[in-house]
Amino acid sequence: MAKKKFNVDADFDEPLNLTPFLDVMIVLIPFLMLTASFFTVVVLEAKLPTPIPPDKMQEVKMPPPFDLVVMVPKDSIKIYVNNKDPLGPPQFFVDATDRKDSSNYSEEQILKFHSILIEIKKKFPTEERMALDPHPSLPLEKLAQIIDQSKTFTGTDAVLTEIPAFKESMRLFPGLAMKGVYVP
């Protein structure tokens, strides 16, 4: 046996047995393909409202100089800018009645919402704050779509991209805070 092991000339003629290697590969590839995820996971920031310390309460201006509120019932998106009457009609409105029971908005609806935010940003280029007030029944995907469209600017708006205050950041309203999730 030992003699055969060291017989170099005889060993060269034997082909490499690939069967165990192929067996392992055939098990490994389906396992990895089933467990792997082929999409990119991204994260959307949802800040919670921060309580104002008592010693800074006097510095708070009431009403705030800029107040953008996005109210999201199941069937629409209502946008209020510096609205004095919180129960009054919104300045901007996206109808989503056809998506009332759907978990997401159509591309058309979400692009309309984005274009409304661009119009607001043109008037208030230095403002970054936005309060989001979702209805309790609103599914997470709709909420995620709204957060996604509110923060970063996409598109080619000649007027907006010429505003120096906006040019640097290219962001719409990144200071988004969730209403109704007050944490003491």
Place this chain on the structure above:
Amino acid sequence: MSAGGGQQVSGSKFGRGGAGTQKEVHLNLTPMIDMMTILVVYLVMSFSADPATLANSKDIELSRVLITSEKPKEVSVISLSKDMLLLDGKPICPVIINPKDGYPDFPDSVWSGFFIHPLKEALDKVKENGQAIERINPNKPFNGEILLHADRAIPFATLKPVMRSAGNAGFRQIKIAAKGMN
């Protein structure tokens, strides 16, 4: 990858060579092995150890977004499916259906009307650990960041107590995981 690669199929009779003609046919496995090796390397690389992928579950279908491209960091993950609430893969409490409104909800035994107690307690421990790490290594500060990995159909009413519990435990920077479609 071209080691060996010849598997012998001996004694096979191919073609119309007639009786008695025997050919030794060698099956060339080299291209197949090359392809498999590349595939395995690619799959192992894509099988990354980022927290969002590790917490990925068949019960959770993520929301789809168009613009955002921010990648998740290595932080604790709250997973919320239609059946279970988990923190870093460990079960916290079951999710039940509220008979009043039909929304997914949490059992009364864990729910105080404001916080989900087991979640807050577990997050308090995570925060303590994070602050202990910060004391030892100031380069790794505790920044109160947490990843919320929830199903896209979960209503805001169910998310609210989770966010509130996280916020009360000191995790005010809540990051919602989603599928990037850009």
